[in-house]
Amino acid sequence: MITIEPDQSDVIAETLASPNAFAVTDANVYTLYGPLFKGAKYYVTGAGENYKTLDAVEAVCKKMLESGCGRASRVVAVGGGVVGDTAGFAAAVFMRGVEWVNVPTTLLAQVDSGVGGKTGVNLGGYKNIIGAFHNPQSVIVSLNFLKTLPGRERLCGLGEIIKTAFLDGGLNAFIDAELSALMSFEPSALEKAVRLCIAFKQKIVGEDFRETTGRRKILNLGHTVGHALETVDCHRLSHGEYVLWGLLYEAFLTKDYINPLHYLKMTTTLRRVLKGKKLVFDAREAAAAALADKKNAADGRVSVIASRDIDSQKEMTFTVREIEESMTLCKKEFGL
Numbered sequence: 001m002i003t004i005e006p007d008q009s010d011v012i013a014e015t016l017a018s019p020n021a022f023a024v025t026d027a028n029v030y031t032l033y034g035p036l037f038k039g040a041k042y043y044v045t046g047a048g049e050n051y052k053t054l055d056a057v058e059a060v061c062k063k064m065l066e067s068g069c070g071r072a073s074r075v076v077a078v079g080g081g082v083v084g085d086t087a088g089f090a091a092a093v094f095m096r097g098v099e100w101v102n103v104p105t106t107l108l109a110q111v112d113s114g115v116g117g118k119t120g121v122n123l124g125g126y127k128n129i130i131g132a133f134h135n136p137q138s139v140i141v142s143l144n145f146l147k148t149l150p151g152r153e154r155l156c157g158l159g160e161i162i163k164t165a166f167l168d169g170g171l172n173a174f175i176d177a178e179l180s181a182l183m184s185f186e187p188s189a190l191e192k193a194v195r196l197c198i199a200f201k202q203k204i205v206g207e208d209f210r211e212t213t214g215r216r217k218i219l220n221l222g223h224t225v226g227h228a229l230e231t232v233d234c235h236r237l238s239h240g241e242y243v244l245w246g247l248l249y250e251a252f253l254t255k256d257y258i259n260p261l262h263y264l265k266m267t268t269t270l271r272r273v274l275k276g277k278k279l280v281f282d283a284r285e286a287a288a289a290a291l292a293d294k295k296n297a298a299d300g301r302v303s304v305i306a307s308r309d310i311d312s313q314k315e316m317t318f319t320v321r322e323i324e325e326s327m328t329l330c331k332k333e334f335g336l
């Protein structure tokens, strides 16, 4: 069950104080929202991607044992995607699996990672290598958390919202009307966007929970090039910002195959959102990074999702040379 409300502090405090609950959060969230954990059993991890590790999972499980947790316990993750992925995975493996509740506190986690049941941690510098599909029993989305979110993290979530707007008619119409409000992170615009993103992700995940039919792959729109840019730019920006750049470069790369009006709308929106931002990179290096990403590349070709139109996506493959040339042309076309 997913509930979305402006402020669910009481529900969260009650969930955390339940005798079966074991909370996991990170140092930043704990600093900001410490009182929520009063009377709860909890573990505080370090903040950020570097803590999405098996060590963190082991630490959570050890602390759960020490706190007397058993098979009837319920893990409650209170944090961004890192906390959700790590604590969700701990819940999937603690005593062969216990229930968990997700309380996403970043915009990215509320619109994306909080829904869908993917849990896991990184290994040896590679993302999400160890993990499990383990759906939370409930997701409590309290929009109030977004008030303390730093600008970088807001932009991160905005990247995923814009991606979803190129896949979902409802969100697309909303962006058409409310992009300025969304870009200023007005609470009512955020609430609408969170609701639409969650509904869309639930629909896609419902069609392909374990990623077996390929349907879930459309959520990778913008991500092949986005991840490559993230690699060559050494993660200087937030993930969602690279997704925004990835969406623009991928739209250009696939433009011969997509509806011209849809292409125009996508590129216009992206140029508005990216106005005043700059990403300097070497096209050859970025194309090579896309090929080196084992998740998206095979037999010397790189796979990219093309959004031909709302409700019509197609997986396409390109050579590294095609990607490099297209990136160079895209930079020229848009003066990037």
Ligand SMILES: NC(=O)c1ccc[n+]([C@@H]2O[C@H](COP(=O)([O-])OP(=O)(O)OC[C@H]3O[C@@H](n4cnc5c(N)ncnc54)[C@H](O)[C@@H]3O)[C@@H](O)[C@H]2O)c1
Binding pocket: 026, 027, 028, 029, 032, 047, 048, 049, 052, 079, 080, 081, 082, 083, 085, 105, 106, 107, 108, 109, 112, 113, 114, 115, 116, 117, 118, 119, 127, 128, 145, 146, 147, 148, 149, 150, 153, 156
């Ligand atoms: N499971 C999935 O389906 C899925 C989907 C997309 C992304 N992810 C994963 O999500 C992770 C990224 O998530 P993220 O962007 O939320 O990162 P994050 O969890 O690292 O949070 C970003 C930063 O915001 C801080 N923070 C969290 N809530 C806050 C709040 N309310 N106010 C102020 N600061 C707050 C955190 O401490 C952290 O420093 C990645 O590891 C990614 O792989 C998972």
Ligand SMILES: [Zn+2]
Binding pocket: 160, 223, 239, 243
């Ligand atoms: Zn993403």
